[in-house]
Amino acid sequence: ATLVFTVVVLGASAISYFFILRSSLLSRIYEVSVYRALGVSKGDISKMFLTEILLITTITSTVGYLVTTYFLYRFQLLVEDFTDIIYISPVSIVGGIVVIYVVNIIAGLIPVTNLLRKTPAEILSKYDF
DSSP states (O other): OHHHHHHHHHHHHHHHHHHHHHHHHHHTHHHHHHHTTTTTHHHHHHHHHHHHHHHIIIIIIIHHHHHHHHHHHHHHHTTTOOOOOOOHHHHHHHHHHHHHHHHHHHHHHHHHHHTTTSOOHHHHHHHHH
């Protein structure tokens, strides 16, 4: 049950980051197409969005994860005599943070890489400003 819950939460996080970055990309699509037309590399544009993903993940997901982990740890201390369902360790905390960043980076870069496959002319002609 815990594994299913974890997969559902990570899936929801990935979908939300996909749509957050997609909407950010669509609002800045003219900017991206101009950068590409001026010769900015795909890697530099990806780095720009990667920075945005890391910032959003740090402010939202990581803070929420750490607060939830703290409350689960406090709960673990209260009921440790009764059950061993919840076990919070430093390894699980670090592993959770790594998984959150990996999932959010992959889900966030999908719309960017899909757009960067097109030429600047294709981007400008497909999206009407």
